[in-house]
Amino acid sequence: MRNIIFHFGAAGHPVSWILHAVYGAGYGIALASAKHWHERMVSDHRIHSETPPGGQFVVEIRNGSSVRSDLFFDADHFREHQEPHDQSWLCQFQGFPLDIPDSVKAIATEALRTRLIDIGFLIPRAEWEVRYPEQADYLRQFRAMRSASRSDSGRGG
Numbered sequence: 001m002r003n004i005i006f007h008f009g010a011a012g013h014p015v016s017w018i019l020h021a022v023y024g025a026g027y028g029i030a031l032a033s034a035k036h037w038h039e040r041m042v043s044d045h046r047i048h049s050e051t052p053p054g055g056q057f058v059v060e061i062r063n064g065s066s067v068r069s070d071l072f073f074d075a076d077h078f079r080e081h082q083e084p085h086d087q088s089w090l091c092q093f094q095g096f097p098l099d100i101p102d103s104v105k106a107i108a109t110e111a112l113r114t115r116l117i118d119i120g121f122l123i124p125r126a127e128w129e130v131r132y133p134e135q136a137d138y139l140r141q142f143r144a145m146r147s148a149s150r151s152d153s154g155r156g157g
Contacts, residue, residue, distance in 0.1 A: 003062045004100075005030045006108050008091060009037060010054025014073065014121070015083050017057060017112060018092045022100075030058045031070055038072035059111045061104055066111035075119040082132070084125040085117055 005023035007030050010016065020037075023030045034056035041053035055073035059066055091109040093100055116122040129136040 005060045008057045014054035019096045034058045071115045079120045084128040085122040
């Protein structure tokens with residue numbers, strides 16, 4: 001793939017962004033779509049929820065590099081609800097009916113991660129554990145339960 005444009009969206013708390021559309025060209029079309037989608041989500045959420053919508057992200061990848069991106073996102077709100085920067089599930093590509101090389105997926109994911117770090121939503125894990133000790137403890141407990149569950153299922157019981 002020489003040139004590709006991705007449009008991702010996060011409906012709620014923006015730790016998992018789902019691929020909405022792929023364009024071969026026409027960054028302006030992708031950008032207009034993301035902007036319209038975000039504006040609509042904002043107006044719907046004002047009626048139904050105090051939490052703003054997660055956001056919209058458009059990134060253009062050309063010749064193996066991210067060349068431009070735009071993010072529609074309520075950074076002020078989400079800086080009060082930060083997440084660790086090493087989220088492995090940040091960009092979700094599964095279910096999209098296009099074979100996208102893993103290298104291109106990695107470029108798109110890192111472009112989004114970089115933007116979310118730049119605006120202060122994603123922070124280093126060590127800092128996150130200090131700022132949000134209860135969440136960090138819940139995550140450790142969850143991982144321990146998953147690990148124990150996998151061990152139990154591996155023994156056939």
